[in-house]
Amino acid sequence: MNWFKRKEKPAEAPSPPAATLGAIEFRKPWARASADVPGVAGAFLSIINTGTTGDRLVRVESKQATTAELCGIKVVGPNIEMRPLPNGLALPGGESRDLRPRGYHVLLGGVSAPLPTGSRLSLTLHFEKAGAVEIGCVVEAPGAVGEAALDLSRQ
Numbered sequence: 001m002n003w004f005k006r007k008e009k010p011a012e013a014p015s016p017p018a019a020t021l022g023a024i025e026f027r028k029p030w031a032r033a034s035a036d037v038p039g040v041a042g043a044f045l046s047i048i049n050t051g052t053t054g055d056r057l058v059r060v061e062s063k064q065a066t067t068a069e070l071c072g073i074k075v076v077g078p079n080i081e082m083r084p085l086p087n088g089l090a091l092p093g094g095e096s097r098d099l100r101p102r103g104y105h106v107l108l109g110g111v112s113a114p115l116p117t118g119s120r121l122s123l124t125l126h127f128e129k130a131g132a133v134e135i136g137c138v139v140e141a142p143g144a145v146g147e148a149a150l151d152l153s154r155q
Contacts, residue, residue, distance in 0.1 A: 021125075021133040023051025024091070031121040031137040033111065041065065041115055043106035043123055043137050048096040057097075058088040059126040066110030068123070073103055082107075088128070101143075115139045 017025040029045035043062075049055060060068040070085040080102075089104060091097055099105050106123065115121060120136040127133075 017048075018045070019133055019135045021127065022130045023053075023093075024049050024055065024127065024130055024133075026125075026133070026135050029123070029135050029137040030140050031108075031115065032140045033115040033142045035142040039109065039111045041108040041111050041121065042101065043068075043108060043121060044099045044101065045135070045137065046096055046098050047091060047125075049091045049093055052093040053129070054090065054092040055130050056088045056090050056128040057125055058128050060106050061124045061126070062108055063122055064112055064115075065108040066112075067108065069107045069109075071105055071107045091127075115142075117141050 015027055017027055018029050019026045025048040027046040027048065029043070031041055031043040034040040034042070043060075047057065057070065060070060062068045070089055071082050072085050072089075074081050074083050085104075089097060097104060108121075117139055119139045121139055122134060122136055124132055124134045
């Protein structure tokens, strides 16, 4: 009864890393300005540790913003809350972390100039063991950032 089986889609080839730092790869970095709050933006990307030794993303900086904070989402009862990650984000060996809206992300405040779609936002990611790397995030259209991304009625 093969006619009940779905045809599998061919696997997509992974995109090349936007940057590497030792055994850590950075893929598809992007950002967007808040549609509601001037001077606020979010940055998102996939971080892949291809090595066997774990590391930790401990700090993020941007020359284009006065603050850059690692944040996560926590479900508290029927609510979802955004919380800073004061101890950073663990990246075990052989694993990846996706920074995305409504998940782990970088929240930028005091963005010094407008972020036109198609421009680049520079981030410096600091790791506990591997050191620092600068990456460029492609700016996409403005949208929900920070607490506004948690409001399902706006999605």
